[in-house]
Amino acid sequence: xxxxxxxxxxxxxxxxxxxxxxxxxxxxxxxxxxxxxxxxxxxxxxxxxxxxxxxxxxxxxxxxxxxxxxxxxxxxxxxxxxxxxxxxxxxxxxxxxxxxxxxxxxxxxxxxxxxxxxxxxxxxxxxxxxxxxxxxxxxxxxxxxxxxxxxxxxxxxxxxxxxx
Amino acid sequence: xxxxxxxxxxxxxxxxxxxxxxxxxxxxxxxxxxxxxxxxxxxxxxxxxxxxxxxxxxxxxxxxxxxxxxxxxxxxxxxxxxxxxxxxxxxxxxxxxxxxxxxxxxxxxxxxxxxxxxxxxxxxxxxxxxxxxxxxxxxxxxxxxxxxxxxxxxxxxxxxxxxxxxxxxxxxxxxxxxxxxxxxxxxxxxxxxxxxxxxxxxxxxxxxxxxxxxxxxxxxxxxxxxxxxxxxxxxxxxxxxxxxxxxxxxxxxxxxxxxxxxxxxxxxxxxxxxxxxxxxxxxxxxxxxxxxxxxxxxxxxxxxxxxxxxxxxxxxxxxxxxxxxxxxxxxxxxxxxxxxxxxxxxxxxx
Numbered sequence: 001x002x003x004x005x006x007x008x009x010x011x012x013x014x015x016x017x018x019x020x021x022x023x024x025x026x027x028x029x030x031x032x033x034x035x036x037x038x039x040x041x042x043x044x045x046x047x048x049x050x051x052x053x054x055x056x057x058x059x060x061x062x063x064x065x066x067x068x069x070x071x072x073x074x075x076x077x078x079x080x081x082x083x084x085x086x087x088x089x090x091x092x093x094x095x096x097x098x099x100x101x102x103x104x105x106x107x108x109x110x111x112x113x114x115x116x117x118x119x120x121x122x123x124x125x126x127x128x129x130x131x132x133x134x135x136x137x138x139x140x141x142x143x144x145x146x147x148x149x150x151x152x153x154x155x156x157x158x159x160x161x162x163x164x
Numbered sequence: 165x166x167x168x169x170x171x172x173x174x175x176x177x178x179x180x181x182x183x184x185x186x187x188x189x190x191x192x193x194x195x196x197x198x199x200x201x202x203x204x205x206x207x208x209x210x211x212x213x214x215x216x217x218x219x220x221x222x223x224x225x226x227x228x229x230x231x232x233x234x235x236x237x238x239x240x241x242x243x244x245x246x247x248x249x250x251x252x253x254x255x256x257x258x259x260x261x262x263x264x265x266x267x268x269x270x271x272x273x274x275x276x277x278x279x280x281x282x283x284x285x286x287x288x289x290x291x292x293x294x295x296x297x298x299x300x301x302x303x304x305x306x307x308x309x310x311x312x313x314x315x316x317x318x319x320x321x322x323x324x325x326x327x328x329x330x331x332x333x334x335x336x337x338x339x340x341x342x343x344x345x346x347x348x349x350x351x352x353x354x355x356x357x358x359x360x361x362x363x364x365x366x367x368x369x370x371x372x373x374x375x376x377x378x379x380x381x382x383x384x385x386x387x388x389x390x391x392x393x394x395x396x397x398x399x400x401x402x403x404x405x406x407x408x409x410x411x412x413x414x415x416x417x418x419x420x421x422x423x424x425x426x427x428x429x430x431x432x433x434x435x436x437x438x439x440x441x442x443x444x445x446x447x448x449x450x451x452x453x454x455x456x457x458x459x460x461x462x463x464x465x466x467x468x469x470x471x472x473x474x475x476x477x478x479x480x481x482x483x484x485x486x487x488x489x490x491x492x493x494x495x496x497x498x499x500x501x502x503x504x505x506x507x508x509x510x511x512x513x514x
Contacts, residue, residue, distance in 0.1 A: 027398075028398075029397055029398055078401065079400070119415070119416055122399065122402070122406070122409065123506070124406055124418070124503070124504075124506035133399065133400070133401070136397075136399075136409065138411045138415075142395075142411075143395075143397040143409055143416070145397070145399060
């Protein structure tokens with residue numbers, strides 16, 4: 001009986017796994033991305049535009065000798081563009097076996113979230129951007145929108161990006 | 165909001181109230197034809213036209229029949245005419261709510277009149293067939309009766325009585341049908357809102373709230389609560405009417421931009437900017453809430469004070485119109501269903 005309880009507790013514990021999320025801000029909303037996908041956070045640096053690049057690509061940067069494509073996160077999220085300021089950051093992430101940069105308004109902190117603390121996002125969206133919301137979580141009366149970076153771009157777009 | 169917005173709202177609901185009374189053009193034409201055929205009919209036509217400046221749902225086929233039939237038909241058409249509509253400024257209405265009017269005439273008015281006229285015409289056809297049956301018999305008998313005048317008289321007598329019995333039967337059937345049809349146009353609670361009506365007491369409380377100049381009512385039994393707008397988080401990739409998420413009691417409330425949802429055709433950038441949402445009206449125990457600018461009041465009304473909608477049509481979320489306040493009363497369950505499906509106000513369920 002006790003064994004059964006322990007097994008159940010372990011199973012529940014596994015389901016209620018604690019994950020770390022790097023939070024960033026975009027247009028007054030806070031978003032979270034899985035810390036395991038974040039490589040580093042850079043201050044804003046000159047982004048060189050790439051002629052003929054897709055509309056969601058801002059350009060490229062040179063990261064210690066490596067060329068990294070930077071995505072226009074605001075346009076991807078359907079938000080209006082904003083001026084670059086002191087808090088603007090480029091978050092270098094790894095998704096779909098590619099290293100890319102995403103431009104954000106600011107990076108806030110790393111938070112710990114249990115699986116049970118994550119709610120499903122309202123399922124009313126039909127747009128492409130509705131797909132990359134993994135869930136939402138309420139922390140200190142602030143809503144954290146969790147982003148699935150793998151779905152930030154479609155399969156075709158990831159392929160297109162690889163060939164850039 | 166401004167007076168013009170109030171006028172628009174008034175017109176909007178005037179339209180909703182008057183929808184079932186519209187008539188198909190074919191009927192109007194046929195009625196015109198019939199009007200010239202009989203003096204008595206003319207009188208009746210005037211009387212009906214004077215009532216609200218519109219023509220009535222009289223079936224033209226019967227008007228061409230004998231005077232007895234016309235009288236019977238007048239009796240039939242009366243109950244249908246009885247619903248007086250508030251005076252409408254049609255031009256202003258069309259200008260303000262052109263897309264809505266179009267949709268309404270295409271769907272609800274059409275279906276309402278269609279069902280009424282189709283059924284009415286069916287019985288009229290029956291009446292007609294009775295008469296058609298009777299007429300050749302009369303002719304036949306008349307020809308045969310020339311040499312046999314005595315027989316003719318007897319047969320004519322018989323025919324008259326049998327024809328009148330048939331007519332009476334048909335008329336009685338039609339009167340019955342006309343009574344049923346009257347209920348379909350909103351005099352008694354219709355099928356679509358049946359569930360809601362059953363749920364409500366004869367006298368029930370409603371909360372009136374305002375959104376961009378539009379007043380809406382929600383029955384208190386369907387009200388989940390009222391929350392003050394604090395921090396609504398915008399979530400990307402959602403429809404325009406989806407305002408965002410607000411945390412409420414450790415759960416997320418989906419907040420609807422009520423103006424954008426209820427009247428998307430009027431809700432332009434300018435109007436959207438002028439709207440200042442203060443409260444969220446929660447829908448039953450769902451996680452949906454309608455953003456509103458102000459709460460007007462909560463009053464007790466009678467079921468009979470609401471013009472309940474008979475057809476779900478394009479707006480299943482609208483249970484009816486509160487006559488006195490001239491505002492829409494929400495069918496919260498249908499509304500939740502629509503919102504869960506991510507549908508707009510002019511979409512129909514299923």
